[in-house]
Amino acid sequence: MATQNTRTLARLMMAPSVVVLLIWMAVPLAMTLYYSFQNYNLLTPMNVSFAGFFNYQYFYTDPAFFQSIWNTLLLVLGVLAITVIGGTAIALLIDQPIFGQGIVRILVISPFFVMPPVAALIWKNMIMHPGYGVFADIAKFFGLQPIDWFAQYPLFSVIIIVAWQWLPFATLILLTALQSLDSEQREAAEMDGANFFNRFIYLTIPHLSRAVTVVILIQTIFLLGIYAEILVTTNGGPGYASTNLTFLIYRTARLGYDVGGGAAGGIIAVVLANIVAIFLMRAVGKNLDK
Amino acid sequence: MARSVSTGAKIGWSVAAWVVALLIFFPILYAIITSLKTEQEAIAGFSLIPSGTFENYVTVQTQRDYFKPFMNSVILSVGSTILALIIAIPSAWAMAFAPTKRTKDILMWMLSTKMMPSVAVLLPIFIIFRTFGLLDSRVGLTIMLTLINLPIVIWMLYTYFREIPGEILEAARMDGASLWKEIVYVLTPMAVPGIASTLLLNIILAWNEAFWTIQLTTTNAAPLTAFIASFSSPQGLFWAKLSAASTMAIAPILILGWFSQKQLVRGLTFGAVK
Numbered sequence: 001m002a003t004q005n006t007r008t009l010a011r012l013m014m015a016p017s018v019v020v021l022l023i024w025m026a027v028p029l030a031m032t033l034y035y036s037f038q039n040y041n042l043l044t045p046m047n048v049s050f051a052g053f054f055n056y057q058y059f060y061t062d063p064a065f066f067q068s069i070w071n072t073l074l075l076v077l078g079v080l081a082i083t084v085i086g087g088t089a090i091a092l093l094i095d096q097p098i099f100g101q102g103i104v105r106i107l108v109i110s111p112f113f114v115m116p117p118v119a120a121l122i123w124k125n126m127i128m129h130p131g132y133g134v135f136a137d138i139a140k141f142f143g144l145q146p147i148d149w150f151a152q153y154p155l156f157s158v159i160i161i162v163a164w165q166w167l168p169f170a171t172l173i174l175l176t177a178l179q180s181l182d183s184e185q186r187e188a189a190e191m192d193g194a195n196f197f198n199r200f201i202y203l204t205i206p207h208l209s210r211a212v213t214v215v216i217l218i219q220t221i222f223l224l225g226i227y228a229e230i231l232v233t234t235n236g237g238p239g240y241a242s243t244n245l246t247f248l249i250y251r252t253a254r255l256g257y258d259v260g261g262g263a264a265g266g267i268i269a270v271v272l273a274n275i276v277a278i279f280l281m282r283a284v285g286k287n288l289d290k
Numbered sequence: 291m292a293r294s295v296s297t298g299a300k301i302g303w304s305v306a307a308w309v310v311a312l313l314i315f316f317p318i319l320y321a322i323i324t325s326l327k328t329e330q331e332a333i334a335g336f337s338l339i340p341s342g343t344f345e346n347y348v349t350v351q352t353q354r355d356y357f358k359p360f361m362n363s364v365i366l367s368v369g370s371t372i373l374a375l376i377i378a379i380p381s382a383w384a385m386a387f388a389p390t391k392r393t394k395d396i397l398m399w400m401l402s403t404k405m406m407p408s409v410a411v412l413l414p415i416f417i418i419f420r421t422f423g424l425l426d427s428r429v430g431l432t433i434m435l436t437l438i439n440l441p442i443v444i445w446m447l448y449t450y451f452r453e454i455p456g457e458i459l460e461a462a463r464m465d466g467a468s469l470w471k472e473i474v475y476v477l478t479p480m481a482v483p484g485i486a487s488t489l490l491l492n493i494i495l496a497w498n499e500a501f502w503t504i505q506l507t508t509t510n511a512a513p514l515t516a517f518i519a520s521f522s523s524p525q526g527l528f529w530a531k532l533s534a535a536s537t538m539a540i541a542p543i544l545i546l547g548w549f550s551q552k553q554l555v556r557g558l559t560f561g562a563v564k
Contacts (some may be wrong), residue, residue, distance in 0.1 A: 021437075103311075117500055124522075227504075250412065259417075
């Protein structure tokens, strides 16, 4: 059906987006790669020189580097665990016959639409504040010592906030997948005498596995880049206790004015993100073939 | 066929679901309630009943010029979304209706640009923006938000356009419709819902974007994300006022979001879950 003419037209129609994305992907990344091999500090912009692998070595030997990698892992895995398990449970709950399902759904997905600085500040000031927060009020009610969340458990506190933001996403996607589960299949299983537990293991879980994969992969992409939540709550501290890789690179680059070091960290972050991306692309690509 | 369920079970499930839903919604609700309290009430211990003052909303405007970052958020999110749509619509259209062997590769490549961690290109972008005087400018930030959301826009549009049946085009052609008529009378009406959904979801994403908007602005072009983040140590602006500013910052998007649940799933999973 496609004639030479339509093919040319199609190419012309695609050109702007391809060119824009090509520039967006290639130019800054090439610059980052170039800077990563330079001694370049924004405070002394006149003294730029070739650094070899010094920036990588510097970043790699910085004790904060391994802590930030570890924190990144804990943050991603912690949030994934809470959102996938919690999301599955809540999706199953909402999928039951309940009164006001529409409103329940709206309430549950709302946190996803709250911008990160607002979400983090609400939790920091009104929920987890050691003096005036709701958690402190509850602790006092039971005669317990309120916990200073961000001082004692900084990373865990960030995990809680981020998990609250992403729980709706997991729930919504798993609920969508649940509702596409063929009701005839479900009824057939019921008629065959499968109890709730068996139906869950042999019918629901296999059906959800694809949606769970998608949730894990997409959330990971976003979770690797968590920034604003840390900035407004702990600012990465105390020490480096809640600094993830994104925040460490931001610190090196913007607060330390170290272009070379920041760039080397950036390249490391790209490599890590690519490992995740390969899996995601496979999952999405498979769907495209159908 | 609906499953028959006893009323007792339904009440049980309902209570459980409502408790969970209210717990999840609680932080938002509490921020709204706190915004209606006085500053003394806000730190006076747990209470769900505010004195009902709207003073905080007024103060936020008079003391902090709330309207400015709000308008910046509107301009940036709507502007960048429209710009992205202008670039994306022809592209998605071409890939959906005149696919070639390479279409899939191009789509995957576009998606891969979304995987690049923003922080990795922070310095180059910062230096480029500084060189061209784009720091703290609405133009610069609009371009930035367009770039980061463009892959999602193209993907969403593509998944919608692909569902428009090709036969309908052939039928129109058989009836002697010209290419122009085909586009205006047949395709556009079928494409509008998909474009509207894409528009909605992208305004939400752009509105809530909190890395570049904080990194690339100071005061002039700062949208609500940067404005609110600047109160991380609340000197001069206390909780009730911060809650009022926060409530106003999330309310419009919360309402838009409620209308876009389905599109959200589709857009953010790149069509993998529908």
